[in-house]
Amino acid sequence: xxxxxYRRLYRHYGPQGWWPxxxxxxxxxxAVLTQNTAWRNVDRALGRLRNAGLMAPAAMADAxxxxxxxxxxxxxxxxxxxxxxxxxxxxxxxxGGHQGMARLDTGDLRRVLLGVHGVGxxxxxxxxxxxxxxxxxxxxxxxxxxxxxxxxxxGGEHYDTIRRNVEAALxxxxxxxxxxxxxxxxxxxxxxxxxxxxxxxxxxxxxPTAGRSGPDS
DNA sequence: GCCCAGGTGTTTC
DNA sequence: GAAACACATGGG
Numbered sequence: 001x002x003x004x005x006y007r008r009l010y011r012h013y014g015p016q017g018w019w020p021x022x023x024x025x026x027x028x029x030x031a032v033l034t035q036n037t038a039w040r041n042v043d044r045a046l047g048r049l050r051n052a053g054l055m056a057p058a059a060m061a062d063a064x065x066x067x068x069x070x071x072x073x074x075x076x077x078x079x080x081x082x083x084x085x086x087x088x089x090x091x092x093x094x095x096g097g098h099q100g101m102a103r104l105d106t107g108d109l110r111r112v113l114l115g116v117h118g119v120g121x122x123x124x125x126x127x128x129x130x131x132x133x134x135x136x137x138x139x140x141x142x143x144x145x146x147x148x149x150x151x152x153x154x155g156g157e158h159y160d161t162i163r164r165n166v167e168a169a170l171x172x173x174x175x176x177x178x179x180x181x182x183x184x185x186x187x188x189x190x191x192x193x194x195x196x197x198x199x200x201x202x203x204x205x206x207x208p209t210a211g212r213s214g215p216d217s
Numbered sequence: 218g219c220c221c222a223g224g225t226g227t228t229t230c
Numbered sequence: 231g232a233a234a235c236a237c238a239t240g241g242g
Contacts, residue, residue: 035224041240042223076239080225120225140223185223 001152002169005203006176009183012202016182021046024098024131025057031126032084032118033075045075057097061089084118091116098131106134121159129181135172137163138181142188151208 019027020039029049033042048071049055054063069082091112095101101109106128113124121139128134139162147153153162170176191201 031223034222036222037224037238038222038240040222044240074239076222077224077237078239080237084225118225122224126223138223142223181223188223 001150001206002166005146005150005152005206006170006180006183008202008206009187010179013183013186016179016186018178018182019126019130025092026055027131028088028092028127029055029060029085031123031130032081032088033072035077035081035123037076041075045072045078048072048074057089057092060085061093080118087117088119102132106132106136109134110136121163125163126181129174129177133174133178135167135174135177137166137170137177139163139166140181140185142184143181146184146187146203149209150203150206 019030020043021027021030026046030042030046033045046055049060049068052067052071054060054068054071060068063086065082065086068085069078072078072081072085075081092098092101095104095112101112104112109132110124110128113119113127114121119127125136125138128136129138139159143162144153144155147162148155157165166180167177170180187202
């Protein structure tokens with residue numbers, strides 16, 4: 001069923017062109033900034049970071065934390081996120097940047113990322129898929145809501161249980177996982193809103209309890 | 218004014 | 231482990 005959901009979403013919405021930004025470092029920064037935050041606000045923060053000359057690993061790692069916080073202000077939690085960005089940049093540099101980290105297999109790389117302050121499961125998996133092109137399924141709040149609504153989840157499953165179940169149901173194709181998470185966010189943004197984009201959700205007939213609203217409402 | 222957004226760390230039991 | 235809480239801006 002995970003495969004059918006993907007096919008429906010892809011057929012309806014098409015390729016999403018994720019990740020927004022330029023290259024692996026942008027992905028890592030964006031992944032931290034978007035924690036519990038709307039992308040609109042992340043985009044503002046990224047612009048301010050660029051203007052401040054902070055969108056580079058060493059510049060970000062060495063900057064005064066106050067300056068970093070001021071630039072990230074629009075994305076919320078800015079004091080927290082400034083520290084997290086520095087921790088991530090320092091680890092990134094210590095491991096030899098993208099090239100150095102890319103030598104690690106997916107399991108090792110996930111463990112390294114999870115060891116960085118401020119990088120939890122979802123952020124680590126965002127980075128694995130969108131910065132390192134690994135076939136990993138990212139589980140976010142939309143994923144849980146949509147899959148629960150489709151009765152593909154009970155509600156109590158752990159993050160890694162969900163991730164592994166979805167990965168096991170699909171070919172280990174990095175591009176597929178890239179699109180899958182992006183499409184789920186796309187659907188979430190369309191229907192998990194006060195004013196749903198479409199009254200008849202693409203997944204409606206997959207919902208066992210399909211009522212008058214989409215998979216999430 | 219209220220709720221939510223592409224979560225995570227800390228504290229406490 | 232699991233629950234409760236802090237972290238903060240911007241939009242509907």
